[in-house]
Amino acid sequence: MRDSQTPDFVHTGPGTLGGRYLRLFWQPVFRGRELEPGRAVPIRIMSEDMTLYRGAGGDAHLVAFRCAHRGTQLSVGWVEGDCIRCRYHGWLYDGTGQCVEQPGEDPALAARVKIRSYPVQEYLGLIFAYLGEGDPPPIRRYPDFEQPGVIDVDPPEVWPCNFFNRLDNDPAHIPWAHRESTRRMGHDRSGSIDATHYVETDWGVASSIPGGSSNHFHMPNTNQLKVRHRVPGYERLWEYRLVFHVPMDDEHCIAFDVNLTPGLAGEEGERFSRLRREIQDPEAEAPLAIAEAILAGKMRIEDMDPELSYYKQFWIEDYVTQVGQGPIADRTSERLVRTDTKPILKRKIWERELRALDEGRPLKEWTSPALFASSEERSRATEARAR
Numbered sequence: 001m002r003d004s005q006t007p008d009f010v011h012t013g014p015g016t017l018g019g020r021y022l023r024l025f026w027q028p029v030f031r032g033r034e035l036e037p038g039r040a041v042p043i044r045i046m047s048e049d050m051t052l053y054r055g056a057g058g059d060a061h062l063v064a065f066r067c068a069h070r071g072t073q074l075s076v077g078w079v080e081g082d083c084i085r086c087r088y089h090g091w092l093y094d095g096t097g098q099c100v101e102q103p104g105e106d107p108a109l110a111a112r113v114k115i116r117s118y119p120v121q122e123y124l125g126l127i128f129a130y131l132g133e134g135d136p137p138p139i140r141r142y143p144d145f146e147q148p149g150v151i152d153v154d155p156p157e158v159w160p161c162n163f164f165n166r167l168d169n170d171p172a173h174i175p176w177a178h179r180e181s182t183r184r185m186g187h188d189r190s191g192s193i194d195a196t197h198y199v200e201t202d203w204g205v206a207s208s209i210p211g212g213s214s215n216h217f218h219m220p221n222t223n224q225l226k227v228r229h230r231v232p233g234y235e236r237l238w239e240y241r242l243v244f245h246v247p248m249d250d251e252h253c254i255a256f257d258v259n260l261t262p263g264l265a266g267e268e269g270e271r272f273s274r275l276r277r278e279i280q281d282p283e284a285e286a287p288l289a290i291a292e293a294i295l296a297g298k299m300r301i302e303d304m305d306p307e308l309s310y311y312k313q314f315w316i317e318d319y320v321t322q323v324g325q326g327p328i329a330d331r332t333s334e335r336l337v338r339t340d341t342k343p344i345l346k347r348k349i350w351e352r353e354l355r356a357l358d359e360g361r362p363l364k365e366w367t368s369p370a371l372f373a374s375s376e377e378r379s380r381a382t383e384a385r386a387r
Contacts, residue, residue: 007354009347010162010328012247013047017354022046022220023132024363026139028244028256029120030127031153035060040084042075045131047249050118051075052127055082060122061095062129064115068099124242124258125153142224143370144240149262150269152276156254159319162328163221163253166245169322170342171207171215177321180301181313198342202367205345217346219353219366221245226372229261230310231276237261240372251327279309287312291319 012019029045030052040053042065049065051074059082067074072088079085083100085092091110092101097117099110119130121139130136145151159166174182198207205217214226225241242258264272287308293299294316301320304313336344356363 007351007358009350009354010164011250012163013250017358019046020132021354021357022247023130024137025132025220026121026128026130026136027221027246028126029062029129029246030060031156031256032060032122032125032127033153035127038079040075040077040079042073044248045129046247048131050129051084052120053079053084055079055095057082059095060120060127062118062120063093063095063097064117066115067091067093068113068115069102125151126244126256126258140218140366140368142242142368144224144372145242145258145260147260147262148265149260150264150273152259152261152273154257154259156256158248158252158254159323160252160327161323161325162250163245163247165322165325165329166253166255167217167221167223167346168329168343169318170340172339172342173321177317178314180304181310181317184306184313185310198345200345200349203369203371204349204366205342206371207342214372216371217342218368219349219364224371231272231279233275234261234272237263279311287316287319291316291323294320295324 007017009018009021012022023046027045029043029050030041035041035052035054037054037056037058040051043050043052043062050062051065052060052062053075054060056079061082061084063074063084065074066072067077067086067088069086069091070088072086074084074086074093077085077087080092083092083094085101090101090103091099091113093115094100095117097115099113099115102110102113119136121128123139124142124145128139198205201216203216204219204222207215207217214224216224218224221244223241223243223245225243226238227241229235229237229239238261240260240262242260244256245253246256247253259276261269261272290299290304290308294301301317304316353363355361
């Protein structure tokens, strides 16, 4: 890479510079509750196809996509104990990728066949995998999400755009992209947003938003937010949100959302969680069809059904603005201005780290400290419920 070139962080397939960097970190690949014992699923992360399965003992395993024999997709086979068997000719692999049985063949032959496997860990309701080379580093932990409260892990979202379309999102878009949904809620925020201060930190980028909200970016691809709840009856409570934006390939990404409401527990916590799931029920409305119709010019944002939930309106507005940039945004034609401070800083950090990786220089070691005042927030949650 010549000095005059901007490092490529949108392409993340095997061997790419951006892909090499992302593979230095544990990445979420699946929602834990969706992978029952005995189930195998195909997954695609950073343009690599793999087989994820959960053994009878409850442990998740991640191995190569295809059988080493004739290339059949392993996820269509059977999970037996903590192994997976190919449906074509019955070759059996354990969680390390080692072939342990080849029906009809010399028993000694299986020991010489091994497919790739990847380390996996489960944390905060998600299955994480390390897709890099060598021994994995310790998985990053997020102390703010390990305190008492109600945790909800949303169904993952797959969007037809590059993961950086989503990483580039910042608070400056809210008064405009979400003008219609906020207006319908009686909070018209039309106009220019106040300039927010952004600074590089030990974890990535920190920002403070008027009103007590917080928006932190953890390198390389995670957002941590503190926002007011939109669940009816709980608007006074804070919600902590952790959002991982992971490339599936260069033109598709998947988002994993972990949400914590501190201070809720017991029957009240169960009631709250039930209400939250109800208003986000993907079967109740069809936001994707509406968003695609808006992008196709068949309807306008303002034409959305007034009865559509605020969650879905907000989601549609984000989708049309981010997916509407194209599968891979053409940044050569951008005109960046003062309110683009946050994406500019993110890109500079990414470019700096990729240059260091490309040139064999040391990379910055990122941390994940507690960023929210846990005890104080629990106290506020208790007070809010009492009012």
